[in-house]
Amino acid sequence: MKININGKECLANDGDYVLQVARANDIFIPAICYLNDCSPTLACRMCMVEIDGKRSYACNTKVKDGMQVLSNTKELWDERNAIMQTYCINHPLQCGVCDKSGECELQNFTHKAQVDTQNHWIKEIDRRHQDWGALQYDPSLCIVCERCITVCKDKIGDSELKTIARGGDAPDKDFKDTMSKDAYAVWTKFQKSLIAPQNGTTLDCQECAECVSVCPTGAIINKNFQYRSNAWELTRIPASNPHSSDCELMYYDVKQRSIKDNTKMVYRVSNDFHFTTLNKAARFAYDIASDCKGKDEVEFNRLVSLFKDNKIKNVKFNSYITNEEAYILELLRQKYGFNLVNNEALCFQDFLKTFCAHSGSFYNASSDDVKKSDFIVIAGSFLRHDNPTLSYKVNNAIVMNKGAGLYFHPIKDTKFSKIAKNFVSVNCDYGKEAQVLEFILQYFAKDLPQNLAYIKDAFYEEQIEVEVKSKDAEGNEIKEKKQETIKKSSLAKELGFDEDKLKDLLLKKANFTLIIGNDYFYHENAKYLAYLLANIQKLTDFKVMLIPPRTNTLGVSLLCKLSKASDGFTLGYNERGDFSFSNDEHNNLASSNLLEQEGTFVNYDKRLVPTNAALKFKGYYLNDLANALGLDALYTIEYTEQLPKDKGFLNIAFDDLTNHYDNAGNNHRGYLIDTCEFVKNLKQDNQIPQNIKSTCECKKDDIVILANPIGNLSKYTNKSSFFNECASLYASKDYLAKHNLKENSMVKIYDDKDEIIIKVVLDKNIENGAYLPTFDDKINPYKFFKTRRYYALNIKEISYE
Numbered sequence: 001m002k003i004n005i006n007g008k009e010c011l012a013n014d015g016d017y018v019l020q021v022a023r024a025n026d027i028f029i030p031a032i033c034y035l036n037d038c039s040p041t042l043a044c045r046m047c048m049v050e051i052d053g054k055r056s057y058a059c060n061t062k063v064k065d066g067m068q069v070l071s072n073t074k075e076l077w078d079e080r081n082a083i084m085q086t087y088c089i090n091h092p093l094q095c096g097v098c099d100k101s102g103e104c105e106l107q108n109f110t111h112k113a114q115v116d117t118q119n120h121w122i123k124e125i126d127r128r129h130q131d132w133g134a135l136q137y138d139p140s141l142c143i144v145c146e147r148c149i150t151v152c153k154d155k156i157g158d159s160e161l162k163t164i165a166r167g168g169d170a171p172d173k174d175f176k177d178t179m180s181k182d183a184y185a186v187w188t189k190f191q192k193s194l195i196a197p198q199n200g201t202t203l204d205c206q207e208c209a210e211c212v213s214v215c216p217t218g219a220i221i222n223k224n225f226q227y228r229s230n231a232w233e234l235t236r237i238p239a240s241n242p243h244s245s246d247c248e249l250m251y252y253d254v255k256q257r258s259i260k261d262n263t264k265m266v267y268r269v270s271n272d273f274h275f276t277t278l279n280k281a282a283r284f285a286y287d288i289a290s291d292c293k294g295k296d297e298v299e300f301n302r303l304v305s306l307f308k309d310n311k312i313k314n315v316k317f318n319s320y321i322t323n324e325e326a327y328i329l330e331l332l333r334q335k336y337g338f339n340l341v342n343n344e345a346l347c348f349q350d351f352l353k354t355f356c357a358h359s360g361s362f363y364n365a366s367s368d369d370v371k372k373s374d375f376i377v378i379a380g381s382f383l384r385h386d387n388p389t390l391s392y393k394v395n396n397a398i399v400m401n402k403g404a405g406l407y408f409h410p411i412k413d414t415k416f417s418k419i420a421k422n423f424v425s426v427n428c429d430y431g432k433e434a435q436v437l438e439f440i441l442q443y444f445a446k447d448l449p450q451n452l453a454y455i456k457d458a459f460y461e462e463q464i465e466v467e468v469k470s471k472d473a474e475g476n477e478i479k480e481k482k483q484e485t486i487k488k489s490s491l492a493k494e495l496g497f498d499e500d501k502l503k504d505l506l507l508k509k510a511n512f513t514l515i516i517g518n519d520y521f522y523h524e525n526a527k528y529l530a531y532l533l534a535n536i537q538k539l540t541d542f543k544v545m546l547i548p549p550r551t552n553t554l555g556v557s558l559l560c561k562l563s564k565a566s567d568g569f570t571l572g573y574n575e576r577g578d579f580s581f582s583n584d585e586h587n588n589l590a591s592s593n594l595l596e597q598e599g600t601f602v603n604y605d606k607r608l609v610p611t612n613a614a615l616k617f618k619g620y621y622l623n624d625l626a627n628a629l630g631l632d633a634l635y636t637i638e639y640t641e642q643l644p645k646d647k648g649f650l651n652i653a654f655d656d657l658t659n660h661y662d663n664a665g666n667n668h669r670g671y672l673i674d675t676c677e678f679v680k681n682l683k684q685d686n687q688i689p690q691n692i693k694s695t696c697e698c699k700k701d702d703i704v705i706l707a708n709p710i711g712n713l714s715k716y717t718n719k720s721s722f723f724n725e726c727a728s729l730y731a732s733k734d735y736l737a738k739h740n741l742k743e744n745s746m747v748k749i750y751d752d753k754d755e756i757i758i759k760v761v762l763d764k765n766i767e768n769g770a771y772l773p774t775f776d777d778k779i780n781p782y783k784f785f786k787t788r789r790y791y792a793l794n795i796k797e798i799s800y801e
């Protein structure tokens, strides 16, 4: 349809708000409280417009064909001027030191609305700063736009903020006659309310700081940035989140350390909050540059000789690398014949290949599809911990689309299960991964191949009592109770949920997404799970999304021929090895960190996205090693253009890649991988994998999973001063009770070969389990978790031994 805004004809879609259409057409309508993809709250009223002669609000008025919209009349600006005046009443004059100064929407709109007088007054009230852990709230700067509440509820899913009574006087009634209705209403509301954590005093949330990002003033701030820099002194460097496979667009804000020391440092990470949400890792784990002072020529030459003398049998690496580095490693592998070892990526790669071979295509959902879904199933992922950013999209979909869904996981995440009553957590046991997929096929597939026919037969009979109505000879209604035999899914029963509920959840649902995570990739039955999943993509209405476990697992899986390690000398690239060329402390030769490099990642949406160097690295890059070994590129990013076409890459030079969203929210970040090309060139293995039934006979109370607390995703995030934690075993309250443990006691967790001594801490947001993290280099949890993500571990308190 078409609408007209200020004389400009604009194309619009059914369901769009006027404000969205204006923004997509580069027409400016002032708006303070509205956030993209969130419900309009009508808190600020700045977006007032005239529609066909009547006053409306652009943020909550849906378009109609032929609508005539005016947003720029003098009358409208007079009203906006009056509203901005009310915001400025008693607003403290601390712009000189306020963190938001220079990028404050209150400043901007005060200028834009040409506020040059103050016609109103009100008595001051006590407005002290409040300490909210990593964040701080200054009530005197708060204009009660409620963006912080909205983003936390509609996007993040924590719903951790609310309005409370401010205790201020109401504006004098006399003003009612001298000011506009909207200005008076906005002022009254903001005199009455304040923002507070749900529990009243401290924030019990995942500390993503998205509320800080959306706050138009400096009312909520990150304490680690407070008073450290004014916005205009910082240089914004566009990048991609290096800590998880969302690889969201973000900016490193850098400037020099001090007058005397002109080396640069990152002061904060920021984002375009309308289009991206950052997780805690992206937001806070940025002071992780290597402290390399210069080039260690001796060690570098030793490393070159190790290659040239064919001493290196394995190169072990992880997926926190760029595509260009992964490609260099692959080229060196082809030249020197060593094994490229990355077990996490190998599991994902094998899973992906089996999936593609049997579905005939790549996984077909993106995080945008997740956002558009109204029915979401999650399986094999401890989602808020594994990929917080994707959990935001799930929350956003369920909240905004009035969606429903099922979340299968043995550990219950109580915060996530509170999103909506139609988003049901199913606490199925470990080892039931295949049954989840089989049930989806049983319930949703139109047809099944012969070898999966067993799924269609997985039913049992149940006797139920039904009421039957009939009429007697006189025509009176009689009700009789009768026994009836019905068929019920034995798969649903095994999984422990009521399939009848599903019918209600599915009412009026049309967009289905299935999200699959780590538990399935690291499973001894992974091949069969991939095969079942491929059939779901082919035979049901579900779109399927895989979550690559680390930042660039997908890129590595596309580019590298991976294998298991063999005996012999191992070079660790960013990992420990017989020779470590690494950004860890215990290296032989320092390597660069991801924020010291230009390059690209492939994110979970199958999009190649660029990232830039925030800081200079003084040591040797992998590219320097490659050049010494006969490859030839001045800069690592010369490889961007050479990434192989048969794996789906497009031969586009790094400098030609864009990295932004436009006003309409369209994604202009890098490019989408040509997944058809990848699938076409895959060595097809169409053999149907064997269904390896789980051999886990362990006591389910003893099971621990491999997972990190929300945000502290890896050894890289833990290097930052914000995290810098020692690993603990994180356990639910019921787990502690079952094992007779107290919070913070020291325990030994062990099997018949190994043990780890560790503190056990309470995670009050989970039920029914415990998890052991990977972020702390000092413990090695992988000695337990060899073939799957869960393992039965004995536990014993050692304080009393």
Ligand code: SF4
Binding pocket: 141, 142, 143, 144, 145, 146, 147, 148, 149, 195, 211, 214, 215, 216, 217, 219, 220
């Ligand atoms: S804290 Fe910031 S975002 Fe929240 S209501 Fe106040 S001004 Fe708005």
Ligand code: SF4
Binding pocket: 148, 151, 152, 156, 158, 159, 160, 161, 203, 205, 206, 207, 208, 209, 210, 211, 212
């Ligand atoms: S930090 Fe994130 S989770 Fe916590 S209140 Fe703010 S938006 Fe919500």
Ligand code: FES
Binding pocket: 030, 031, 032, 033, 034, 041, 042, 043, 044, 045, 046, 047, 048, 057, 058, 059, 060
């Ligand atoms: S943006 Fe529309 S009322 Fe605030």
